[in-house]
Amino acid sequence: MNIDIEFELNGRPERRHVDVRDNAIDVLGRCGLKAARESCGQGLCGCCTLYVDGAPVSGCLYPAWKLQDKRVETLEALNEANSELDPVQQAFIECGAFQCGFCTPGFVMMTRKLLEAHPRPTDAQIEHYLAGNLCRCGTYPEIIAAVRLAAERIAARN
Amino acid sequence: MTTERPPLHRLGKGLRRLEAVDKVTGRADYTHHVSLPGMLHAKIVRSHVAHGRLRSIDTTAAKAVPGVYGVFTGADILKVIPEPYYGPAFHDQPILAIDKVRYVGEPVAAVVAESPHAAEEAAGLVQVDIEELPAVLDEVEAMHSDVYVHESLRPAGTFADLKHLDGIRNTNVALTFHLKKGDCEAAFKNAHRVFKNTFKTHQVMHVPLEPMVSVADVRHSHAYLYTASQTPSFARTEIARLLGWKENQVTIKTAFLGGGFGCKLYVKLEPLAVALSMLSQRPVRVALTMAEQFYTITRHPTTFTIESAVDETGRILARRCEVIWNGGAYADIGPRVTQKSGFTAPGPYDIANVEVTSVAVYTNRPPAGAFRGFGIPQLVWAYESQSDIIAREMGIDPLEFRLRNALADGKRHATGTVMKSAAIPQVLTRLAERFGWHEPFERGSGRYRRGRGLGIGIKACVSPTTSVAAVSVAADGSCSVQCNTVDMGQGSDTLMAMIVSEVLGVPAETVSVVHPDTDASPYDMATLGSRSTFHMGHAVRLAAEDALAKLRAMAKDVGLDDVDPGNLGALFVRKFGMQAGTVIGTGIYKPTYQSPDKTTGQSEDITPNWMIGGTAMEIEVDTETGMYTILRMENVVDCGTALNPLVVQTQISGAAIMQLGTVTLEEMEFDEQGQLRNAGLSEYKIPGIQDIPRAIGCETVDAYQENGPFGGKGVGESGTFGVASALAAAIEDAVGVRITQLPIRPEKIWEGMRAKQEQQA
DSSP: OEEEEEEEETTEEEEEEEETTOBHHHHHHHTTOOSSOOSSSSSOSOTTEEEETTEEEEGGGSBGGGGTTOEEEOGGGGGTSOSSOOHHHHHHHHTTOOSSOSSHHHHHHHHHHHHHHOSSOOHHHHHHHHTTOOOTTOOHHHHHHHHHHHHHHHHHHO | OOOOOOOOSSTTSOOOOTTHHHHHTTOOOBGGGOOOTTOEEEEEEEOSSSSEEEEEEEOHHHHTSTTEEEEEEHHHHHHHOSSOEEOSSBOOEESSOOSEEOSTTOEEEEEEESSHHHHHHHHTTOEEEEEEOOOOOOHHHHHHOSOOSSSBOOBOTTOGGGGGGTTOBSOOEEEEEEEEESOHHHHHHTOSEEEEEEEEEOOBOOOOSSOOEEEEEEOSSOEEEEEOOSOHHHHHHHHHHHHTOOGGGEEEEOOBOSOOTTTTOSOSSHHHHHHHHHHHTSOEEEEOOHHHHTTTOEEOOEEEEEEEEEOTTSOEEEEEEEEEEEOOSSOTTHHHIIIIIGGGTTOSBOOSEEEEEEEEEOOSSOOEEOOTTTTHHHHHHHHHHHHHHHHHHHTOOHHHHHHHHBOOTTSBOTTSOBOOSOOHHHHHHHHHHHHTTTSOOOOOOTTEEEEEEEEEEEEEOOOSOOEEEEEEEOTTSOEEEEEOOOOSSSOHHHHHHHHHHHHHOSOGGGOEEEOOBTTTSOOBSOSOTTOHHHHHHHHHHHHHHHHHHHHHHHHHHTTOSSOOGGGHHHHHHHHHSSSOOOEEEEEEEOOOOOOOOTTTOOOSOOOSOEEEEEEEEEEEEETTTOOEEEEEEEEEEEOBSOSSHHHHHHHHHHHHHHHHHHHHTOOOOBOTTOOBSOOSTTTSOOOOGGGSOSOEEEEEOSOOOTTSGGGBOOOTTGGGTTHHHHHHHHHHHHHSOOOOBSSOOHHHHHHHHHHHHHHHO
């Protein structure tokens, strides 16, 4: 069964015809967005992280039809307005916090939420926020360094 | 030995990945995102039994699902590919099962539909009737079982050294490799002490976060394949062979890989995607779920019995190694793991008398193949665990025991090859210094006890293999590299750009690295076994040197003394009167090699380079639960010159962390029927951010690979070698319990402690 849904995607209105079996990632893919991507399909790896009404969700577990009237943001929203990188993205590059890069958008999305809530995160807070994101290349030490660097930069800016 | 090291301009200084911005903005290309006009989606129907005869497959209900384009079985595949068996060493794996199934999860049918949902729904309606046969799952049992996984052996005709196996019946042994040096029997007779231990490893999966995916679009006389592959060149050859076509009728394109680790090698989904595209006359996408990957390729479980004769001073006089590799139902590259890693089973030690028997066996489990380390982590686990046992029993410091026996440059390896540019003693010494091995530490008392362990492993770079590259200089002076090395996170694109920069003097950041497209990019054996830095590094160096020679000739031609790397474009304008023309340099690299003797495994030149990695750990065990914490992990490797130190650091710690996952958390669990209980991430846990050691240190020793490009060699696997045995040694050091079977779980430690207490009581 297919239905029509309307939602806000990265600040723009979007209307899509979706299969009730589609998840949010299926729809975003058809909208030409690649940053949130499905990997484990069980909401355990964080590769598909997106914000729905400002809260991070696993897109692979989020039915597309539930996006109706929601405000959806993906990593792409960060770089639409200007070409400059977000401090989190910049810190990930400088700390070498990725290798294959498949998990990176999810980590950036969760790190931004972490730093919104905890501008000076403790080790426990970093672990808590990023426990749902997996990196098979094992760049966790570099990711932790990047989170700290981004926190410093944001604090210095404010 | 001191070698003159030419000064480096660009290499040796860290450079961030060229594609960094694309990766942090989510815009890097992966095959995962490839979509073609008119593309259909496939879903695989899998065997529910481990071993059986296919009676019938009923596709009626599946075909009736709206949106289904076709439901295909092995019989349909035969219509388009008459000999549908593939594999890099043995042509034993059918695209879809024919007559028999050999493991739970083996593909038996495929649905092709307009949407993944329709394909999935229909796949659940395919009725597969299988007459169940007894299955054999354990590698030791399979050696002597009368249950045979294959009726007869089918080695690939391309390998001369496998030809004698063709058609052999009534065996599960795909291949046996022997190595023999000196006189083991006499040495064991005269030994002061003999140690004999058996160590086992378990089945694990690579778990790349970009699940395997291939999209095929086969036209009348040309096949286009977009695939997440570490081997575009092999994929082209193999698809051409299956179709009976020429290589230039097959195009393989890859992108960045979201992790490979050895699972995306040779061909996996490509033959099925091609066959389904031919049967449906449309582009077809075959994409696995995370769970399905566990039914596709894995790492070999092993049983390694190691027997060592030692003299009074702690010198190893002789060593016998019997390694049995559980290859699962299809050989994949297992026989090569058995040989090419098997010969390093005696370890990085100078032992006069050695016998190795390394056996690849078939069982009714999912196939096993290459996995970061190509068999070395399983071998090091055993020989370094035994090193620790011997040292402890003889009252020798475990570091000292290793140093006393270590293979130094100039000594002969068990294969007979003289060691060169292999910093084994240096890695051990530096590791001990860095770790503070000789310094006292708090051992704890009461409930929490601390311990330490270390270990070292070596790997021979797989040989003989060939890499080809081209470096193009465009008319504005900008440079591109064409090569089939696949960047799956190891930073090869960046390194190849740095090599061009080193030779031509252009900034590395401006060099473009073209992703593999077999219509345009030349042959490379594979992106595997940490071979690319060495082999492709040389090929790109040669190609850049060739381009430079051509640019110099052009300069001379137009009356200039030399080439100005800052203004190459001016040269083209002077030569062609406008911004026009292209200069293409090419490079081919194949190192020297001597095949091992058929009976003794001896060779004067078994490998172009040795990769060395050591790990030391300090851990704390909770004696009430067996739970343990890794307080510190130090890794030291020899990678020759660290050509891009930033990426080298991440490769070392990443390899160690991944290996730690397979040692502490991960295990594919099978029941007696061969059913896998835990496919998928909900019950197969890989390390997360909270699972890493509290402190991780990485270092490269000051070393130079004499025959390497700019003194370098590979590093992607070295961080994995010493992890498992160092952890087991640290646990014994802390609580006196020796784990001999991976993974190292708290309950095993707890049981060991309880058994010890009962013994003492």
